[in-house]
Amino acid sequence: MVSEGRFLERRVGPCRMIDIIMIVAIGVTTILVVILITSVVTSHATPPKEAYTATNSSDDCLDIAVIGGGIGGAYTGWRLRDRGLSISVFEYSDRVGGRLFTAELPVAPGAYLDLGGMRFRGSAHTILTRTATELGLKIIPFPLRYGNADETIWYTRNKHMRNTDFGTSRMPYNLPPSEMKVPGILKWNIFNKNLIFLDNSTMYPSPDDLYKIKTVDGTLLYKMSLDNVYGRFASREAYRYLSETGGWSSTVGSHGALNGPTISLSYPVTTGPPEEVNAIDGGMGKVPLTLMEKFLNTSTSHKLHLNHQLMKIEKRQTGGYNLGFRKTQTTDGITTPVQMGNKEVTICARRVVLAVQQRCVQEIDIPVFKNNPDIVKNIDSLVGIPAGRIYLAYNTKWWKTGNPDITHTKSDLPNRQTYDWSTGTNNVSIIMASYHDGDLVHYWRELSQFGTPIPGSLPGVNAVTDVVKKRVEKYLSAIYNVSEADIPEAVGGAMMLWDKYPFQAAWGDFKPGFDDRKVREMLYKPSPTDDIYLVTNSWAPGPLQGWSEGSLIAADAVINRYFNASK
Known part of the structure; x- marks a missing residue:
């Protein structure tokens, strides 16, 4: 899921005003042009010069400030590029792309390494597929998929296994006959034998019905963690078996259990061809880089400011927001605050889009957020997974x-x-x-x-x-x-x-007790009276929290609802 990016920062010195529509695109974001480290695939665009206006006039504010140069921020700028607005993207580091980060080893030319997001599901990730095509990027098959059944081996408890060993006595697990199953079927059995569904159906409950599912002892499933479900309804050996063969830490854990049935309810239905899995020729990093380049080339009023960390968003009495940035510096991919010289910048923006992940949003001083307990609670609804x-x-x-x-x-x-x-x-x-x-x-x-x-x-x-x-x-x-x-x-x-700022998680899962639909709807525009928006995959539906598509869906939702040609 990369997937993939996030960033922001705080206060600033001389009061420079440029109306910025802050678009905080959370999740996989870090946009275009980059002063890249040697041997890393980069954009060919030239980073713009700093262009701030020292004035208190709201007429000099940016129309939109987009925070985060990953795919969420780059896509937001690209979507709004031809509306006659002044838009600036602010990126914490010296590169565009966020968790879509492609590098090339000098010792192996032509072999691109995706250090973050590396693939996408062709039929399911329709916005990414359509956008890559429109950008002129070449979509290619990702032959490794998720590991083809006949091309994968497992090594657990010092024993090698093939697919055909699962569910048999050849597994190095002391499971009772009722749990001696292929991992996916075991998981399916645990949920479906211990949940009470509406109308006694175990197949494809509606989104509303999912939140009404209870365990056989009467507990609402969405209020339970996955570990709690396994603790009640599976043996400890089954828990270890699922954990050790699952490949991911999220196979078990303290996050909400609701993803269990949504993933496993249809598990036995395995007919049909293998799912299409694609990549981008030259690496997934080309997507945000190309988006950013086309955004910048559309208008001279569009800017990209690298090495800017958003620290604070203050509401202006005359309208719009003052954004406080701290200057940073990047050496060999390590970004730190500038220690000398002009370290702080204040910029004015009419609207702000935050295209960064959950943790970055939490570290920005945003009084209109912090003074609202509901906003704080919903932003804190995730378990971050590095x-x-x-x-x-x-x-x-x-x-x-x-x-x-x-x-x-x-x-x-x-x-x-x-x-x-x-x-x-x-x-x-x-x-x-x-x-x-x-x-x-x-x-x-x-x-x-x-x-x-x-x-x-x-x-x-x-x-x-x-x-x-x-x-x-x-x-x-x-x-x-x-x-x-x-x-x-x-x-x-x-x-x-x-695992470190601004990427303190590669993806996230919802904590128990949260209705992800309500959280997501609220966080697109957390404060009804403020023009601050979140564009990220952090709060995307479960299957999309680790994918770029989640950020694109969030960006489209915000733009279609709150931005139009007249603004």
């Missing part, structure tokens, strides 16, 4: 030794999932050596602080150290059944951990 990736490059595909048909693995080891990723034009091959989420991100964050970057690694925040490489190769050795001594020396690597 995630990370590690790529390693080799001169040979050693992981294919004895495993020629394997492209994907899942394990209970700290690297969790791997993919046989791609090969450069010089025949250097890349393996996604780890795709992990939840608490495991902290595990890899700690390891990344030790050692030195390996030769051929990306620099700074994306560096793979020799300590990280050694540890992940230990796990790869067990998964692929290849001796560590037989693993050749890596010639390059890259990693990204989505």
Whole structure:
């Protein structure tokens, strides 16, 4: 789900006024042109010069200020580009794209690494599909999909398994006969045997009916966590089984249980062709970069301001808002506040769009939000889930030794999932050596602080150290059944951990007790009397909280409801 970005910041010095319609696009956002680190795919657009007007006149305010340069912010600017408005996008770092971040290793030219969002569902993600086509980007199949059944192996409890081993005594789990099932069917059974549905139907309840579902002991399901459901209705061994084979931390957890039935109710219906899974030729990062470039090229009144952290939004007595920004600086992907010189900027905007994720919104000083308990409560409705990736490059595909048909693995080891990723034009091959989420991100964050970057690694925040490489190769050795001594020396690597500001989560899940529909409707425009909007996938419907499509849906909803040609 990347998916994928978020950002914002606070106060400013000289009072510069430029009417900004603040569009806070939460979720996957960070838009266009970037002063990129070496070997990272970037926009060809030139970052605009700072252009602030030192005046108190509301006539000099920006029409719209968009906060966040990810796909949500870039798409918002692009959608509003030809309405005769003055629009500026403000980005915390020095690059556009947010969690849609594509890099290229110098040692493997032509092999693009998606460090955030890497794929989308062709038939389900219609806005992204339509937008990419309109932008002239080439949509290509993502052959790795989610791991094809006959090209995936599991390694749990020190045992290798294939799909055909699930539900049999060949599994290393001590399950009673009633729970000796394929994971998806076991989950389906747990929910459907222990829930009370309206009209006794277990298939496809309406959205309203979902919130009326109760457990057999009378508890409303949407008020329970997933862990609570399993704790009541499954054995502890079944809980471990689902957790260790699920691939994701969200398979279990403290988030709301309602996604359980919405995902699993139709599980037994497996007929039909495999779901279409697509990517963008050259990497998913090209989507926000191209959106931003076209937005900037539409009008000279449109601007992109990199290295601006929004700290505060204050309502002006004369109308509009003063936005307080702190200047930042980025070195090798690490962004920090500017310590000297002109560090603060104040900008005026008539409307503000926040295209950033939940945590960024919470860290902006917005009195009209903080003084409203309902807004505070609904913004705090999510459990944030960090995630990370590690790529390693080799001169040979050693992981294919004895495993020629394997492209994907899942394990209970700290690297969790791997993919046989791609090969450069010089025949250097890349393996996604780890795709992990939840608490495991902290595990890899700690390891990344030790050692030195390996030769051929990306620099700074994306560096793979020799300590990280050694540890992940230990796990790869067990998964692929290849001796560590037989693993050749890596010639390059890259990693990204989505766990720090402004990306303190890769995606989120709703906490128990929240009706996601009501939360989402409120947060498009949290304060009825204010022109501050949220455009993000943070509060998207469950299946979209980790996908770019969630941000695009939010942007369309805000624009179609609250923006028109006359504004």
